[in-house]
Amino acid sequence: MEQDFSPPPLSVYVHIPFCLSKCGYCSFFSVPYSKSAVVNYVHHLVSEKNLYRTYLKQALGTLYFGGGTPSLLSPQQINSICEGLLFAKNAEITLEINPLQISESYLEGLKTTKVNRLSLGLQSMDDTELKWLERRHQAREIKSKIKLLQEFGYSNFSLDLMYGLPGSTIASVKANLLAYLELAPSHVSSYLLTLEEDCSYRAKLPTLPDDDHAADQYEMIVNTLCSNGYHHYEISNFALPGYEAAHNLAYWQSHDYLALGASASGFLDKIRYTNPPNLTEYYDYVTSGKCFPNGMDCDAKRLREDYLMMGLRLTEGIDEEDFYNRFGLRIESLYADKLERLLKQGLLKRSRGKLAISETALFISSGVIGELIL
Numbered sequence: 497m498e499q500d501f502s503p504p505p506l507s508v509y510v511h512i513p514f515c516l517s518k519c520g521y522c523s524f525f526s527v528p529y530s531k532s533a534v535v536n537y538v539h540h541l542v543s544e545k546n547l548y549r550t551y552l553k554q555a556l557g558t559l560y561f562g563g564g565t566p567s568l569l570s571p572q573q574i575n576s577i578c579e580g581l582l583f584a585k586n587a588e589i590t591l592e593i594n595p596l597q598i599s600e601s602y603l604e605g606l607k608t609t610k611v612n613r614l615s616l617g618l619q620s621m622d623d624t625e626l627k628w629l630e631r632r633h634q635a636r637e638i639k640s641k642i643k644l645l646q647e648f649g650y651s652n653f654s655l656d657l658m659y660g661l662p663g664s665t666i667a668s669v670k671a672n673l674l675a676y677l678e679l680a681p682s683h684v685s686s687y688l689l690t691l692e693e694d695c696s697y698r699a700k701l702p703t704l705p706d707d708d709h710a711a712d713q714y715e716m717i718v719n720t721l722c723s724n725g726y727h728h729y730e731i732s733n734f735a736l737p738g739y740e741a742a743h744n745l746a747y748w749q750s751h752d753y754l755a756l757g758a759s760a761s762g763f764l765d766k767i768r769y770t771n772p773p774n775l776t777e778y779y780d781y782v783t784s785g786k787c788f789p790n791g792m793d794c795d796a797k798r799l800r801e802d803y804l805m806m807g808l809r810l811t812e813g814i815d816e817e818d819f820y821n822r823f824g825l826r827i828e829s830l831y832a833d834k835l836e837r838l839l840k841q842g843l844l845k846r847s848r849g850k851l852a853i854s855e856t857a858l859f860i861s862s863g864v865i866g867e868l869i870l
């Protein structure tokens with residue numbers, strides 16, 4: 497039988513940087529929301545999309561609106577960004593939505609768009625934690641908002657869960673998780689709170705659970721979600737069977753993805769590029785008509801390392817034959833000693849042609865991947 501070597505459909509990420517206010521723990525690029533600023537931004541996004549029209553002649557496998565707060569876009573603005581794009585059959589089109597924007601009228605509008613999956617920045621079902629995170633929604637509103645989503649046919653939704661918050665315990669994270677399970681999400685993304693240099697909470701130096709305690713919280717999350725039928729398919733991500741995030745899989749499987757919008761990073765035709773994380777510079781670059789700002793041609797070594805770095809995040813690991821087919825080299829010919837040592841230490845495992853990080857080492861996966869490739 498002939499093998500199909502046709503490339504998977506292209507993915508597109510669109511960054512919407514506007515937020516109603518800045519949360520103290522957040523270090524994503526975001527700017528204050530105003531209606532007129534969004535109108536101007538969408539105008540530039542559409543121009544940027546046209547710069548890449550050669551690539552956009554093909555049908556897209558996934559489109560992801562991330563932020564910031566993409567649900568500050570009106571349905572008409574979402575439609576104008578999607579205009580002219582072609583989509584593959586069963587394409588996944590995700591919108592990150594702030595629980596505050598879930599309303600009958602917004603969902604009615606959303607039904608006129610191609611969005612078929614929602615990702616809710618819920619973070620917690622505990623009001624004290626939500627307050628600390630400076631999120632504006634409250635836990636008690638969530639049940640009825642989810643019911644509304646389902647009534648509008650959005651049963652494919654993902655919930656973000658933050659753990660490792662100040663004062664959190666295994667019991668408090670478990671209580672949170674059980675409240676999540678009552679909402680029946682098709683997907684859960686867990687995030688360990690980390691305070692980057694540029695977030696305002698960094699200066700407050702809150703006491704966070706130590707690494708061992710955070711690892712115990714993570715283990716409890718994995719066990720609870722897996723025992724409730726969720727597939728733990730990536731270090732931090734869990735899905736009901738068949739609801740794995742196709743867009744993120746494109747990143748983890750090193751497929752091409754185009755990125756539009758300020759601060760967005762893309763990978764296309766072996767070029768990695770990042771748009772300026774600044775509106776004025778972003779507008780200047782779009783107006784100049786150039787593609788791939790700050791683009792870097794990746795050499796074979798960089799491509800191999802990126803492939804391993806991303807692919808080893810998947811619990812099933814990487815397919816060693818696929819690695820060979822892409823790069824013409826065997827993993828052991830590149831990393832013989834390190835590979836043997838990590839396998840012996842039980843940090844990596846190998847079975848049926850796949851190389852993966854052991855379950856017990858998933859929490860320290862970055863260290864394990866670093867040991868292998870650096």
Ligand code: SF4
Nearest residue numbers: 515518519522563564
């Ligand atoms: S956490 Fe989300 S809503 Fe809060 S500032 Fe960051 S991007 Fe905006």
